[in-house]
Amino acid sequence: xxxxxxxxxxxxxxxxxxxxxxxxxxxxxxxxxxxxxxxxxxxxxxxxxxxxxxxxxxxxxxxxxxxxxxxxxxxxxxxxxxxxxxxxxxxxxxxxxxxxxxxxxxxxxxxxxxxxxxxxxxxxxxxxxxxxxxxxxxxxxxxxxxxxxxxxxxxxxxxxxxxxxxxxxxxxxxxxxxxxxxxxxxxxxxxxxxxxxxxxxxxxxxxxxxxxxxxxxxxxxxxxxxxxxxxxxxxxxxxxxxxxxxxxxxxxxxxxxxxxxxxxxxxxxxxxxxxxxxxxxxxxxxxxxxxxxxxxxxxxxxxxxxxxxxxxxxxxxxxxxxxxxxxxxxxxxxxxxxxxxxxxxxxxxxxxxxxxxxxxxxxxxxxxxxxxxxxxxxxxxxxxxxxxxxxxxxxxxxxxxxxxxxxxxxxxxxxxxxxxxxxxxxxxxxxxxxxxxxxxxxxxxxxxxxxxxxxxxxxxxxxxxxxxxxxxxxxxxxxxxxxxxxxxxxxxxxxxxxxxxxxxxxxxxxxxxxxxxxxxxxxxxxxxxxxxxxxxxxxxxxxxxxxxxxxxxxxxxxxxxxxxxxxxxxxxxxxxxxxxxxxxxxxxxxxxxxxxxxxxxxxxxxxxxxxxxxxxxxxxxxxxxxxxxxxxxxxxxxxxxxxxxxxxxxxxxxxxxxxxxxxxxxxxxxxxxxxxxxxxxxxxxxxxxxxxxxxxxxxxxxxxxxxxxxxxxxxxxxxxxxxxxxxxxxxxxxxxxxxxxxxxxxxxxxxxxxxxxxxxxxxxxxxxxxxxxxxxxxxxxxxxxxxxxxxxxxxxxxxxxxxxxxxxxxxxxxxxxxxxxxxxxxxxxxxxxxxxxxxxxxxxxxxxxxxxxxxxxxxxxxxxxxxxxxxxxxxxx
Numbered sequence: 068x069x070x071x072x073x074x075x076x077x078x079x080x081x082x083x084x085x086x087x088x089x090x091x092x093x094x095x096x097x098x099x100x101x102x103x104x105x106x107x108x109x110x111x112x113x114x115x116x117x118x119x120x121x122x123x124x125x126x127x128x129x130x131x132x133x134x135x136x137x138x139x140x141x142x143x144x145x146x147x148x149x150x151x152x153x154x155x156x157x158x159x160x161x162x163x164x165x166x167x168x169x170x171x172x173x174x175x176x177x178x179x180x181x182x183x184x185x186x187x188x189x190x191x192x193x194x195x196x197x198x199x200x201x202x203x204x205x206x207x208x209x210x211x212x213x214x215x216x217x218x219x220x221x222x223x224x225x226x227x228x229x230x231x232x233x234x235x236x237x238x239x240x241x242x243x244x245x246x247x248x249x250x251x252x253x254x255x256x257x258x259x260x261x262x263x264x265x266x267x268x269x270x271x272x273x274x275x276x277x278x279x280x281x282x283x284x285x286x287x288x289x290x291x292x293x294x295x296x297x298x299x300x301x302x303x304x305x306x307x308x309x310x311x312x313x314x315x316x317x318x319x320x321x322x323x324x325x326x327x328x329x330x331x332x333x334x335x336x337x338x339x340x341x342x343x344x345x346x347x348x349x350x351x352x353x354x355x356x357x358x359x360x361x362x363x364x365x366x367x368x369x370x371x372x373x374x375x376x377x378x379x380x381x382x383x384x385x386x387x388x389x390x391x392x393x394x395x396x397x398x399x400x401x402x403x404x405x406x407x408x409x410x411x412x413x414x415x416x417x418x419x420x421x422x423x424x425x426x427x428x429x430x431x432x433x434x435x436x437x438x439x440x441x442x443x444x445x446x447x448x449x450x451x452x453x454x455x456x457x458x459x460x461x462x463x464x465x466x467x468x469x470x471x472x473x474x475x476x477x478x479x480x481x482x483x484x485x486x487x488x489x490x491x492x493x494x495x496x497x498x499x500x501x502x503x504x505x506x507x508x509x510x511x512x513x514x515x516x517x518x519x520x521x522x523x524x525x526x527x528x529x530x531x532x533x534x535x536x537x538x539x540x541x542x543x544x545x546x547x548x549x550x551x552x553x554x555x556x557x558x559x560x561x562x563x564x565x566x567x568x569x570x571x572x573x574x575x576x577x578x579x580x581x582x583x584x585x586x587x588x589x590x591x592x593x594x595x596x597x598x599x600x601x602x603x604x605x606x607x608x609x610x611x612x613x614x615x616x617x618x619x620x621x622x623x624x625x626x627x628x629x630x631x632x633x634x635x636x637x638x639x640x641x642x643x644x645x646x647x648x649x650x651x652x653x654x655x656x657x658x659x660x661x662x663x664x665x666x667x668x669x670x671x672x673x674x675x676x677x678x679x680x681x682x683x684x685x686x687x688x689x690x691x692x693x694x695x696x697x698x699x700x701x702x703x704x705x706x707x708x709x710x711x712x713x714x715x716x717x718x719x720x721x722x723x724x725x726x727x728x729x730x731x732x733x734x735x736x737x738x739x740x741x742x743x744x745x746x747x748x749x750x751x752x753x754x755x756x757x758x759x760x761x762x763x764x765x766x767x768x769x770x771x772x773x774x775x776x777x778x779x780x781x782x783x784x785x786x787x788x789x790x791x792x793x794x795x796x797x798x799x800x801x802x803x804x805x806x807x808x809x810x811x812x813x814x815x816x817x818x819x820x821x822x823x824x825x826x827x828x829x830x831x832x833x834x835x836x837x838x839x840x841x842x843x844x845x846x847x848x849x850x851x852x853x854x855x856x857x858x859x860x861x862x863x864x865x866x867x868x869x870x871x872x873x874x875x876x877x878x879x880x881x882x883x884x885x886x887x888x889x890x891x892x893x894x895x896x897x898x899x900x901x902x903x904x905x906x907x908x909x910x911x912x913x914x915x916x917x918x919x920x921x922x923x924x925x926x927x928x929x930x931x932x933x934x935x936x937x938x939x940x941x942x943x944x
Contacts, residue, residue: 130177130232138487139178139229145484149183152481153402156429160404170395170404171242171263174227182227182487187246188261188399189230189488192254195498201362201375202382204251209380210501210518212247213238214273221354223263229488237503241271241358244377248360250491253399258363262374264393264405264413266357268349273378277344280511281381282532282547344512344538353391361396363418372418386414396420400483402429430481496794515540522795526784527553554787555780562588579773580605593771594657615770622766633665636763639686656767660686662759668695675704675734683756688714690752697733705731708749723749824850824930825939843943847934854930858923865919869912876905 132140142150153172160170173181197203215238217224224240230247233239239247245261252259269277349355360375374383374390383389392409393416395402403420404427420426501507505520517531530549536542548560559572569591571584583600590596596616603611603625612623622634638657662683669677674697682691688710696703709727723746732739740748788796793803828846829835838846883890883898890898934940 132178135178136489138489139176140180142180142182142487143484146183146186146487148481149186149484150181153183153429160427168394169223171223172402174223174225176226176487177228177232184227184246184261185397185399185402185483186486187227187229187488188253188397189250189486189491190253190399191230191250191491193251193491193493195493198251199255201252201255201257201367202380204255205248205360205375205377205380205382207380207498207501208244208248208251208377210507211237211503212244213503214244214378215240216272217241217356220271221351221356223356231489231491234491234493241377245358245360248375248377249398252360252362256367257369258366260361260363260396260398262359262361262393263395264357264359264409265353265355265391266359267389267391268351268355269346270376270378270389271355271357275379275512276510276538277346277512280514280516280532282516283511283514283534357390359390361418363420374413385416385418386412388412396426399486400430403427404429430483510540513538513540521551522786522788525786527551527557527786552786552788554785555777557780575602575605578776579769581773584773584777591774593767593774597770599770599773613766613770620763620766630667630669631664632667633663634759634762635661635663637661656764659760659763660684662756662763664759674698674700675732675737679703681752681755683759685756685760690749690756692752700733702733704733708752710753714753721750824933825937828853838939838943840943843940847931847940850934851927851931854927858919858926862916862919862923865912865916869909869916872905872909872912876902876909879905 150173157170157172160167171184173183176182176187192199198207212233217240224242227246228236228239228243230243230250233243233247242261242263249259249261268274359377362369362373362375364371372385374385374387375381376383376389390413393405393407393413395404397403405416405425406427407416407425409416417425420428499522500520502518502520505523507518509516509518513535515533515535517533519529519531521529527550528548529551530547532547532549533540534544534546536544543564545561545563545565548562550557550560556574556576557571558574559570561570563569567588569586569588573581573583575582580602581599582602584597585599586597587595594615594617597614599613599615601610601612603609609624609627610622611625612621614621618638620636620638624632624634637660639660641657662685664681666678666680668674668679674695677695678692679695680693682689682693684691690708690710692706692708694704694706707729711721711723711727714721723742725742727749728745730740788798790796790799793799825846828849832842832846835842879898879901
């Protein structure tokens with residue numbers, strides 16, 4: 068027994084003796100009468116009450132060891148050697164740096180067996196393309212697992228669960244998060260490492276309530292360089308500025324002062340808000356242990372180093388204030404200890420792991436390039452010739468000795484054993500669930516993000532971002548909703564609860580090619596304010612955008628053959644009618660006051676004949692035309708027509724006179740149009756107006772149809788399921804069950820097709836349950852006689868066909884002998900072809916007959932043997 072154990076035993080013995088003596092003294096004193104002073108002392112002592120601290124033993128989750136492979140329960144000899152090596156390294160670090168915190172080297176796994184942290188990393192590349200990039204893998208790990216905070220937060224965990232088990236239980240601490248993420252990143256080709264260090268309270272607890280939601284952060288706008296104006300040779304001089312320069316300077320000065328005052332107030336307000344939102348002081352600041360992931364540049368075209376926070380899946384710069392210090396770094400190859408000062412957090416730290424002055428590595432086979440040490444040749448260049456000659460021999464001897472030592476040292480190097488963790492596996496269904504139980508909620512600064520698994524919600528909702536005005540999340544401002552797999556192709560929906568504005572976005576594939584729909588939730592019906600944007604490439608009419616109000620409608624087009632790009636319609640007020648007429652007028656639509664069409668330039672026409680704009684003044688019975696401006700002109704030609712009084716009467720004869728037409732022609736040298744040409748032009752314009760009016764009515768009907776479709780789609784909320792998703796696709800399940808049923812019926816049908824050869828003969832005698840001897844002999848004879856007759860009939864049939872083919876060939880030969888002299892070359896070739904085919908058929912029939920004659924006796928004997936072995940006849944034969 069050690070001296071410490073003896074001392075401890077003696078201490079326990081002394082304590083127990085003291086307790087026995089105190090109990091004896093208490094028993095002796097109970098019989099004595101206390102004096103007044105003693106009673107007063109007793110009462111005073113009774114006021115002193117102590118409460119022993121409550122101690123709750125933290126029980127670690129237990130696992131069934133039968134579920135794990137042998138590598139989880141035992142260590143290989145090489146693993147034990149690595150553990151000894153790590154323990155020796157730890158002792159040296161403790162001996163040299165007594166003030167340092169302990170290193171995270173060899174925690175126990177889920178089976179209670181010590182494992183080195185580097186061997187816990189299992190590089191794996193899963194089959195899902197979303198996990199090939201670091202952002203997708205980090206987001207998946209952050210969503211797929213639930214957080215288990217370290218307890219206590221200032222001590223390293225005693226146990227590190229393998230990544231495969233973490234995937235199954237879907238929860239873990241920061242070290243298990245980082246190990247799983249590092250395994251996925253290394254498997255995807257990144258230069259990733261797990262970091263053990265210290266972080267802020269918000270980072271350790273994944274408290275993002277003071278951070279802006281990543282979905283709300285504005286993307287950095289790329290500022291386009293201002294295009295320099297091309298200086299032409301001849302420019303018109305601008306007019307002189309006659310304003311007072313002094314007054315301009317004073318105005319600019321006042322404006323600058325106002326801007327400075329506004330900027331100052333804005334900064335003060337931001338500082339005040341930042342001070343109010345500042346987290347309370349943390350008593351464990353700088354002591355909270357945390358683990359995160361480091362990605363170094365180089366591999367996978369990573370331009371610069373960065374951190375990944377495993378709890379959130381977001382990247383952080385190398386000088387992030389969330390991380391306060393680093394103790395060690397490791398991957399699946401080596402283990403490095405940080406020797407740099409972390410008094411300013413991680414700011415200014417060097418992550419050149421090959422620099423042994425700032426990073427102490429555990430295994431000599433460091434895969435990072437070491438600092439370059441000057442060679443002996445570099446030193447010789449600075450020496451004289453005599454010194455070079457004197458030292459050259461010694462250098463060669465030292466080089467040879469060094470090479471021999473290196474050969475021995477290489478043999479002594481201890482490399483990392485393979486990972487003891489089972490292969491990481493993830494089913495497609497679990498990957499689609501993404502979150503534990505399919506749901507996860509994150510709280511940000513004035514925002515709340517809810518995530519849902521695909522196909523979990525009936526309406527296809529996969530994410531909902533709610534933005535609030537206050538930090539208490541009570542005053543809702545707007546809601547972003549993201550959808551997937553919807554049959555109506557809806558992907559996003561933004562609802563502004565302040566203005567009532569709703570914006571819906573759709574993927575390509577809808578019947579009317581709708582891309583975006585903006586409207587007010589208070590007035591969702593037709594003939595109200597709305598904006599519709601379409602996939603114009605997929606539409607026949609090339610419609611890009613449609614804006615509608617209660618009195619106007621504007622449409623924009625692209626890539627049309629008629630060069631139309633703009634259409635504007637102004638509506639009037641409906642006349643108030645009563646009775647059934649009101650319904651009929653509502654179906655016809657709003658009355659039209661004016662319609663405007665604009666066209667792009669058609670280079671195949673002269674500018675004075677190429678229409679740029681047509682204005683149909685429906686209420687005034689006028690049509691105004693503006694033509695395109697010629698390149699050498701500064702004005703455009705125009706025309707104006709007045710409609711005939713009876714233009715809207717069907718079958719009426721329209722009259723035209725010069726007073727119904729006005730024109731402005733830029734080029735006076737061009738000939739004027741004749742009256743007949745103007746009349747034909749007016750007729751074409753009236754047809755164009757009617758066509759434009761019909762298109763407006765079609766647009767109104769299209770809006771109504773789209774709104775009706777949206778109402779039905781929101782009520783149904785059907786989801787599209789891939790035909791390859793056999794678990795969710797009910798149609799595929801029904802189709803598979805139908806195929807199985809058809810296959811079973813086909814099998815049964817084939818069985819039924821094997822007809823009982825005794826069935827027709829048994830039917831003649833009434834299908835008796837038991838046969839007599841006479842009946843059995845009779846059935847046998849009839850069955851054999853029937854087979855014999857069928858074989859003979861088949862032979863006769865083949866013989867008949869043989870004789871028929873032979874007779875036809877003989878007739879053809881006789882015909883050839885008679886007409887041989889008068890036959891042409893084509894007839895002769897046709898005759899030879901027929902003879903070849905006939906001889907081939909005769910030969911085949913001869914072979915069939917011969918084969919049938921050979922097989923017929925054997926078939927007869929086989930049937931006779933089957934009858935003898937049949938259960939119904941075997942007892943009589």
